[in-house]
Amino acid sequence: MPDSTRRNRRHGTADPRSPKAARRGRPPTGLRHALLRWLVLAVAVALWEVAARAHGSVYFPPPGRIARRAHELWFSGPVRHVFLSEAAVADILPSLGRMGAGFGLAAVAGIALGVAVGRSRRAYALCNPVLQFARAVPPPALVPVFVVVLDFGTPMQIASIAFSAVWPVLINTAEGARNTDPLRLDVAAVLRLNPVERLRFLILPSALPRIFAGLRLSLSLSLILMVFSELLPGTANGIGFTLTDAQTRSDLLTVWAALVLLGALGYLLNTGLLAVEKRLVGSGGTTA
Numbered sequence: 393m394p395d396s397t398r399r400n401r402r403h404g405t406a407d408p409r410s411p412k413a414a415r416r417g418r419p420p421t422g423l424r425h426a427l428l429r430w431l432v433l434a435v436a437v438a439l440w441e442v443a444a445r446a447h448g449s450v451y452f453p454p455p456g457r458i459a460r461r462a463h464e465l466w467f468s469g470p471v472r473h474v475f476l477s478e479a480a481v482a483d484i485l486p487s488l489g490r491m492g493a494g495f496g497l498a499a500v501a502g503i504a505l506g507v508a509v510g511r512s513r514r515a516y517a518l519c520n521p522v523l524q525f526a527r528a529v530p531p532p533a534l535v536p537v538f539v540v541v542l543d544f545g546t547p548m549q550i551a552s553i554a555f556s557a558v559w560p561v562l563i564n565t566a567e568g569a570r571n572t573d574p575l576r577l578d579v580a581a582v583l584r585l586n587p588v589e590r591l592r593f594l595i596l597p598s599a600l601p602r603i604f605a606g607l608r609l610s611l612s613l614s615l616i617l618m619v620f621s622e623l624l625p626g627t628a629n630g631i632g633f634t635l636t637d638a639q640t641r642s643d644l645l646t647v648w649a650a651l652v653l654l655g656a657l658g659y660l661l662n663t664g665l666l667a668v669e670k671r672l673v674g675s676g677g678t679t680a
């Protein structure tokens with residue numbers, strides 16, 4: 393028996409190399425991890441409820457009242473409409489449509505241009521300063537430019553979302569394509585793979601983790617820009633319009649309900665993207 397094992401048994405400690413100790417040091421996974429996450433959320437909501445009721449301020453309503461207001465506004469519709477009310481169709485669906493269109497354009501353009509820039513050293517060296525400059529510009533600052541070019545309306549909103557959300561995808565895709573293993577490229581040359589086969593079986597699977605990192609950043613930017621563009625004049629629907637309208641009417645409960653709705657939408661969209669990433673990155677890694 394090794395000396396370290398004897399010492400660990402003498403002092404009542406486990407060997408860090410043993411499977412039992414390794415399992416003890418791992419973070420909780422599976423059902424236990426999900427239960428812990430929901431427990432933390434439930435505790436936070438309960439503390440919010442207690443603090444809001446104790447304070448009794450109209451500016452800080454309890455989550456129970458906020459949830460009832462959100463249900464009345466958006467989720468009290470018939471079953472055949474998936475419980476969505478007319479206000480949900482007028483507010484949530486147009487916002488998701490604008491965000492989805494802008495995010496989709498940013499994803500397609502960012503991946504295509506990122507692969508093209510990342511696979512050429514000269515193109516990367518020439519374009520990198522411009523890309524870093526464009527990424528550093530605050531996205532809301534570009535909205536007035538699109539207002540001047542496209543005027544108010546849905547095309548301006550989609551264009552502002554797409555233009556601001558494309559840079560994280562483009563830069564991360566270029567970095568991922570640029571860092572493809574040279575040994576694998578040599579093997580592809582020996583196997584005489586054509587450019588399409590190299591892109592499909594080598595470059596894209598290798599760059600997928602960086603691509604999804606950029607997509608997650610772009611998704612959050614798309615949500616922010618969607619709300620910001622709907623706060624501008626000329627908008628007649630959407631979650632941002634609901635926020636502005638409720639603020640002008642001093643309907644603070646609706647303002648809180650819209651904020652909670654935005655947080656829930658962001659969480660659900662990010663969770664869906666993470667599920668897609670887990671599936672594709674796993675299969676992409678084995679393919680590459």
